Each structure stands twice: as structure tokens, then as C-alpha cells.
Amino acid sequence: MRKPIENRADISYLVHQFYAKIRADEEIGFYFNMMIKDWDTHLEKLTDFWETNLFAVKKYKGNPHVAHNEVDEHFNEKITSNEFGIWLNYWFQTLDEHFEGENVETLKRRARKMSTFLYMSMFKHRQKESEVPPES
Numbered sequence: 001m002r003k004p005i006e007n008r009a010d011i012s013y014l015v016h017q018f019y020a021k022i023r024a025d026e027e028i029g030f031y032f033n034m035m036i037k038d039w040d041t042h043l044e045k046l047t048d049f050w051e052t053n054l055f056a057v058k059k060y061k062g063n064p065h066v067a068h069n070e071v072d073e074h075f076n077e078k079i080t081s082n083e084f085g086i087w088l089n090y091w092f093q094t095l096d097e098h099f100e101g102e103n104v105e106t107l108k109r110r111a112r113k114m115s116t117f118l119y120m121s122m123f124k125h126r127q128k129e130s131e132v133p134p135e136s
Contacts, residue, residue, distance in 0.1 A: 004101035011054065012047045014107075018094040019043060025090070028083050035071055053110055054103060068118045069125040077126050084115040 005011065019039075023029050036042045045062060052060040072079045091111045095104045 002096075002098060002100040005054065005099050005103040005107070008047065008051050008055075010099070011051045012043075014094060014098065015043055015046045015050060017098060018091060019046070021090045021094060022087065025086065028086050031071060031075065031079070031083065035074065050107070054107060064114070064118060065121040069122055072122045072125070073129075077122075079119075079122060081119055084119050088112060088115055 003010075005014065019032070022032055023039075045060070048059040049062070049064070051057055088111060092108055095107060
């Protein structure tokens with residue numbers, strides 16, 4: 001039965017269900033499984049992120065742009081919009097499976113924007129990295 005997203009417990013459930021799908025995905029799961037060593041801590045941090053994003057509480061501490069740029073560097077700048085599309089599809093699917101209401105639409109909209117900003121940030125970061133002159 002679907003319900004509205006009303007609190008941190010709902011966000012935590014969403015994050016856990018979503019990342020179970022991501023981790024199992026053959027096309028993008030390895031990005032996450034290779035980089036994240038402590039899943040419990042990471043899922044808690046992501047719950048903080050989405051709770052902050054949706055309910056305007058000040059729990060999240062971190063910089064998603066820096067984190068994603070580091071992951072992109074680690075994988076030799078191979079991340080494309082395709083990976084972000086897969087990520088978004090799982091996000092939408094998980095939201096629709098378990099929840100309904102205005103907050104679902106808000107989280108879809110914000111994830112769509114966030115994925116665009118993160119991908120553009122990685123693209124700009126790649127350009128800056130290529131402009132750095134080699135050390136002699």
C-alpha cells in the first residue's frame with residue numbers, strides 16, 4: 001500500500017529500497033559497490049541529504065559535487081548521462097512503488113534537477129582538469 005512521505009523514517013525506507021536496486025544493477029551498481037565501503041554510514045548520510053532536501057532540516061553535511069567529481073575521476077571520466085538516467089529511473093520507480101502524494105512529485109523534480117547539476121558539474125570539472133598544465 002502506498003502512502004505519503006511524511007518523515008525521516010519514510011525517507012530512510014525510500015533510500016534503503018532505492019539503493020538495494022542500484023547496488024544490484026549490472027550496469028551501474030559497480031560504481032557504488034566499488035566506492036562505498038561502509039553502506040550503513042552512507043545510507044544514513046543519504047537519508048540526511050534527502051531529509052534536508054525535502055523537509056528543510058539541517059542534518060546533511062557534505063558536498064555532492066565534490067563527491068561525484070571524485071567518483072568520476074576514479075572511473076577515468078567514463079560516467080555519462082546514461083548512468084544518471086538509470087539512476088533517475090530507479091528513483092522514480094522506487095518512489096512510485098512505495099509512496100504517493102505531493103512529496104513524491106517534489107522528490108522526482110529535485111532528483112531530476114540534482115542529476116543535471118551533478119552531471120554538469122562533472123563535465124565542467126573534466127574541462128578544468130584537462131586545462132591544468134602538466135608538472136615539469
